[in-house]
Amino acid sequence: MTKERKWLAVPYHLWIVLFVIVPVMLLLFQSFRGLDGSFTLVNIQTYFTSRVYLTMTLQSFFYAFLITVLTLLISYPAAYFLAQTRHKQFWLLVLILPTWMNILLKTYAFIGILSQTGFVNQGLNFIGIGAQQLLFTPLSFLIVATYIEVPFMLLPVFNAIDEIDGSMIKASRDLGAGEWQTFASVIFPLSLSGVRSGIQAVFIPSLSLFMLTRLIAGNRVITLGTAIEQNFLVTQNWGMGSTMGIVLVLIMFGVMFLTRRRRKGVTVR
Amino acid sequence: MTEEIIVSFDQVEKKYEKETVLKTISFDLEKGKFYTLLGPSGCGKSTILNLIAGFASPSSGTVSILGKDTRDTPPNKRKINTVFQDYALFPHLNVFDNVAFGLKMKKMNKEKIKSKVTETLKLVRLEGFENRDIAEMSGGQKQRVAIARALVNEPDLLLLDEPLSALDLKLRTEMQYELRDLQQRLGITFLFVTHDQEEALAMSDEIMVMKEGRIVQTGTPNAVYDEPINRYVADFIGESNIVRGRMVRDYAVSFAGKTFTCVDGGMQPDEQVDVVIRPEDLVLTEAEAGDIQIFVQTQLFRGVHYEIMGQDDAGNDWMVHSTRQSEPGRRVGLTFDPQDIHIMRINETEEAFDERIEQFATAAYEKTSKGGAGQDD
Numbered sequence: 261m262t263k264e265r266k267w268l269a270v271p272y273h274l275w276i277v278l279f280v281i282v283p284v285m286l287l288l289f290q291s292f293r294g295l296d297g298s299f300t301l302v303n304i305q306t307y308f309t310s311r312v313y314l315t316m317t318l319q320s321f322f323y324a325f326l327i328t329v330l331t332l333l334i335s336y337p338a339a340y341f342l343a344q345t346r347h348k349q350f351w352l353l354v355l356i357l358p359t360w361m362n363i364l365l366k367t368y369a370f371i372g373i374l375s376q377t378g379f380v381n382q383g384l385n386f387i388g389i390g391a392q393q394l395l396f397t398p399l400s401f402l403i404v405a406t407y408i409e410v411p412f413m414l415l416p417v418f419n420a421i422d423e424i425d426g427s428m429i430k431a432s433r434d435l436g437a438g439e440w441q442t443f444a445s446v447i448f449p450l451s452l453s454g455v456r457s458g459i460q461a462v463f464i465p466s467l468s469l470f471m472l473t474r475l476i477a478g479n480r481v482i483t484l485g486t487a488i489e490q491n492f493l494v495t496q497n498w499g500m501g502s503t504m505g506i507v508l509v510l511i512m513f514g515v516m517f518l519t520r521r522r523r524k525g526v527t528v529r
Numbered sequence: 530m531t532e533e534i535i536v537s538f539d540q541v542e543k544k545y546e547k548e549t550v551l552k553t554i555s556f557d558l559e560k561g562k563f564y565t566l567l568g569p570s571g572c573g574k575s576t577i578l579n580l581i582a583g584f585a586s587p588s589s590g591t592v593s594i595l596g597k598d599t600r601d602t603p604p605n606k607r608k609i610n611t612v613f614q615d616y617a618l619f620p621h622l623n624v625f626d627n628v629a630f631g632l633k634m635k636k637m638n639k640e641k642i643k644s645k646v647t648e649t650l651k652l653v654r655l656e657g658f659e660n661r662d663i664a665e666m667s668g669g670q671k672q673r674v675a676i677a678r679a680l681v682n683e684p685d686l687l688l689l690d691e692p693l694s695a696l697d698l699k700l701r702t703e704m705q706y707e708l709r710d711l712q713q714r715l716g717i718t719f720l721f722v723t724h725d726q727e728e729a730l731a732m733s734d735e736i737m738v739m740k741e742g743r744i745v746q747t748g749t750p751n752a753v754y755d756e757p758i759n760r761y762v763a764d765f766i767g768e769s770n771i772v773r774g775r776m777v778r779d780y781a782v783s784f785a786g787k788t789f790t791c792v793d794g795g796m797q798p799d800e801q802v803d804v805v806i807r808p809e810d811l812v813l814t815e816a817e818a819g820d821i822q823i824f825v826q827t828q829l830f831r832g833v834h835y836e837i838m839g840q841d842d843a844g845n846d847w848m849v850h851s852t853r854q855s856e857p858g859r860r861v862g863l864t865f866d867p868q869d870i871h872i873m874r875i876n877e878t879e880e881a882f883d884e885r886i887e888q889f890a891t892a893a894y895e896k897t898s899k900g901g902a903g904q905d906d
């Protein structure tokens with residue numbers, strides 16, 4: 261049996277080596293190479309001393325944070341009520357369905373909706389407000405990014421809430437907690453694992469959203485993802501691009517660490 | 530009656546869609562007593578607890594707590610706490626916070642919560658476990674946390690839904706003593722659910738035997754054990770020999786081809802009845818000395834006693850619990866006392882039964898009662 265297990269594990273190990281370990285090693289290697297190909301620490305030095313890069317990193321953080329908060333604010337109540345509806349699996353499917361569509365298609369659809377002659381501006385014209393510049397603004401970036409990320413928050417949060425045993429709620433009511441107290445002291449703390457997974461699934465990809473920044477935000481929002489793409493494809497500064505890639509990986513670990521499962525539970529206030 | 534009534538069911542019915550789960554249930558629970566609901570799986574025991582705790586409402590009839598109709602009282606406004614079948618402890622809180630939960634919901638001050646929780650944990654012998662995670666507790670310890678979590682609120686009534694069913698035999702017996710002891714020390718009314726008759730007999734002041742959504746008999750463990758109302762109760766509460774008989778007149782019954790003196794009466798002459806004799810009330814003798822004779826078919830060693838199965842000449846099967854040994858193939862005699870013969874009328878209602886017992890049996894029963902039949906099972 262152990263022998264068969266070993267064979268079954270081969271594709272997994274191959275995958276990890278070829279698509280995770282090797283690329284990260286290459287990134288590390290590249291980030292220590294200057295434009296002339298020599299070993300250097302200049303990339304790291306530039307990154308941490310340049311105002312441009314640091315501002316961009318902060319901005320990237322800020323937008324990822326906003327997107328995460330927005331998706332959470334939308335997904336949590338949605339998941340909460342979804343978990344109580346009769347045909348919850350069906351409605352969940354309906355809400356998850358858009359993720360099956362290619363992200364480029366959705367982005368182009370939004371360009372259509374938000375453009376000068378688009379659906380939203382037609383409406384604004386109709387009620388007399390007049391057409392606004394919607395596309396190529398940070399706001400439109402937030403809206404579209406949130407729309408795209410919501411399912412990734414909704415799913416883990418829904419699962420966590422749905423998994424809470426009905427007897428927990430009964431016990432809480434039995435011990436004198438009202439509906440709101442039951443939510444605050446039992447349901448919310450017990451759903452935190454889902455919220456954590458949701459944050460991991462939304463925050464990190466949001467740091468590196470690069471297509472949306474160009475197509476929807478018109479480069480008015482620059483994320484780490486955009487900057488990496490620029491360095492690799494436009495300025496051909498692979499060393500700098502790799503350094504930022506490494507920074508992104510480190511941030512990822514940071515977020516995982518911050519949202520890890522705590523041993524001690526949250527105590528009732 | 531001067532006793533305070535904590536909970537009262539009046540003609541309560543509960544329907545789920547088409548199925549009627551409870552059929553006109555009426556009873557009162559008096560303050561400070563230990564009640565047990567006993568019945569097989571699916572007979573509606575948990576449903577009764579749900580109605581009292583407020584997790585379900587009756588389809589018809591009224592459930593009152595301290596004399597007030599509870600129709601519009603949500604669970605959190607009832608001074609009743611539950612020890613759930615699966616404990617339902619909060620996994621995100623440690624032992625202390627689990628027990629403190631109810632008090633925190635009441636916004637009691639911190640000092641007071643601390644002293645009360647500490648005191649209650651001591652009561653269930655869990656001092657020093659305050660900071661443990663629930664996942665780190667054993668089954669028996671979890672159960673005691675669940676009891677502490679309910680007790681700390683000083684409820685008028687504590688509902689316990691088969692709280693011992695997950696424990697092994699030894700721990701279970703130990704917890705039975707502890708629970709009974711706790712109840713008597715604190716004077717809180719307990720409504721305990723079980724499908725284990727020994728547990729019910731050992732712990733209760735009063736047992737309510739249920740069958741398919743009805744309460745078929747209510748009484749003290751001794752009464753229910755010694756005077757079962759019908760075949761169902763006799764079978765459910767302990768092992769018994771039930772044979773067909775005929776009432777010759779008051780205090781005389783005929784079965785197995787002979788007429789015996791008994792302590793029951795109030796039936797029609799020549800009425801067909803069920804006769805119950807408990808296996809431990811039958812005494813093994815020489816064949817000629819016996820009231821009836823049986824032919825021993827099998828014998829099992831049960832530790833405390835031998836379980837002997839045999840058949841009499843009329844074809845009735847008999848089970849005997851005896852500390853003396855016999856052997857298959859032998860013909861032996863059985864003797865028994867008049868008060869060991871319990872007569873059950875077929876299809877008698879509980880009211881009619883109680884009335885008849887009151888009239889005929891009590892005097893005789895009190896004269897000859899050995900007492901404690903429940904505990905020495």
Ligand SMILES: Nc1ncnc2c1ncn2[C@@H]1O[C@H](COP(=O)(O)OP(=O)(O)OP(=O)(O)O)[C@@H](O)[C@H]1O
Nearest residue numbers: 545548550568569570571572573574575576577724
């Ligand atoms: N919410 C519900 N909807 C429909 N039927 C239910 C519901 N709750 C209970 N029932 C039915 O009511 C009957 C009695 O259930 P109940 O839980 O009271 O049984 P019980 O005596 O506690 O059994 P057990 O010893 O197995 O716990 C069962 O037939 C059950 O299927």
Ligand SMILES: [Mg+2]
Nearest residue numbers: 574575576690
């Ligand atoms: Mg039950």
